[in-house]
Amino acid sequence: MKTYGAIVEEGFVYRRETHLTVRKTSLFFVGDGFAAYDSNGRLVFRVDSYGPDSRDSTKLVLMDAVGRCILTVRRKRPSLHQQWDGFAGERTGKKPLFNVRRSSIIGQSSMVVEVYRNAGEEYQIEGSFGCRKCTIFNAKREVVAEIRRKVDAYSNVVLGKDVFQLSLKPGFDGAFAMGLILILDQIYGSNYEHYD
Template sequence: MNGGLVVDDGFIYEEEKHLTVHKTCLFFANDGFTVYDCKGELVFRVDSYGPETRDQCELVLMDPHGRCLLTVRRKRPSLHHRWEGYLGEGTDGNKPIFSVRRSSIVGRCSVTVEVYGNPGEEYQIEGSFANRSCTIFNAGKESMAEIRRKVDASTNVVLGKDVFSLCLKPGFDGAFAMGLVLILDQINGDDYVGDAVEGHPAIDE
């Protein structure tokens, strides 16, 4: 199975990779996301994810050393919550490498991801990000990554939605997957009360 390179080949793994994503409060500057591997090592971070950044509708994904891997930006105007991803920091003068849009503006829907290039690729994200239960599928309907609720191994208790798991299948670009997580968070938000896509139920509370 090979999802191909989209952002950075340093985050493509030969074996299935489980990451833990921590989402921090959005009301203060320098908040955002931190992502760790199973050994507790920092893999990704998103800083300055406060109100000013949200107003700009632009987020930057960084590696543990602060190197800018990917910038995601909302395209306006857009009825389908279209977002675009750019390599590195900033979008001025750069061409997007992928775009993300909701497949419908009403009712139950999935999210479509189009990766530009030769050849291009398309992915579908189905499920409910609000419930931390969704899957990224490639065009062949293979699961390439999953977002799940995190369970504390010692107590078997399901943790809150600010801590969740990102499971990467072998060959799928982890930086690309985390960029999609940032966009899903913006599209849905914690106040989004959408049902899971039919055939892909959300995890019960």
């Protein structure tokens, strides 16, 4: 098993390939929140935000199943490249664990993720989050995680874009991957209907 190591928290680094089902927790407001479940239907992660102004949030908190804050992502302002920082826990005054930025300010483009804890460690996110079809690569261009539309196992029907799958390769940090989903949703979430 290749291990990449914890970026956010060791407890969310899985030994086997893991598939989480991620769903938006509200259909009333775009970006209200997320819940992620393991293959046994147990809650693993949640993000709660409320109200019609939640899309304008510059700070989001990822919690575990019991409500403990494990990661905070915050938008850097001003920023032409939509830059976001990720912080351990809920303190944002210290040095961030990682930074995410669009590689281009024009059109659909890839995202560059720089991890500060491990000097020089970078990831690339390619694809369309709006279509729920993204791949996360490490610096060696190895796939470490994927975001895909969820297919119902019984009816073989593709579910709506509010329910999708996060596939994690062995040894990749699931909390880090969920933090990236929060950022992608803030950057591209309101435009997802344009990428059908």
